[in-house]
Amino acid sequence: MKHQAINKLKHDKDTYEFCRAHTENENPDIPILSKMCSSTLDDIEKAVIDLFSSYDCNRVTMKLVAIEANVSLQTIYKYFGNKQMLICTIVNRVLERLSKRMIDSLYGIDSIKERLRKTLWVCFDFVDNYPKVIMVISTAVPASHYRSIAIYENKELIEAFLALLADGQSSGILNDRVPLYVLHDMFMGFISRLGFMHIIRGKSTPINEQFNALFDILWRGLAKH
16 A cells, blocks of 8 residues: 555655645755854754744844844854845754654554644644744745745655555545645644644643644544545
8 A cells, every 4th residue: 555655646746846845946055054063053043933933023133133142143144144044044943853753753553544643743742842933934934935944845754744645545544536735735734723823822721732622623624534
């Protein structure tokens, strides 16, 4: 069944392209941070997340980030170039931790339903633990700059997710009346909207406190009836 799913993906190029932010020839240049001290990068990450989650993007300057992170303005410009690349690079750094957990959840010997359950839980756990990051992504990164968010271009993550969905369609478990990318967008859109509004509404309880009910809603939308 897994081979059938992989073959389906190879012949469904539209799905793969629909799940990516841009084509392979349009990959943006992301700053290489390997030469920066990890503790300095940690300070910059905290400053970016704190400032851009609390204030309008237009009010936060590169100088303010430098002051908050206790680094020179020259260092900020040297490594990041401009404000939008600074935001996207830091968001990439945080989301890389999420993508690794998602990939772990998508693989395994569990049923398709259980792997999707685990993946959703991991995503909502991220919302509960990194609400400021969700705010930055939702308010400080315009749609035109999603192409600079590496998680949308993570080949391993996209292929693992699509292979699972294709397996679900091939085995008659998931809705097969729509393209794979529709199932993918339903899953990701469910997380994005609920996660963002949970934070906006200032809920004091974790979103995962109502996880079973939320997964049931999502599963009814994805499953074949």
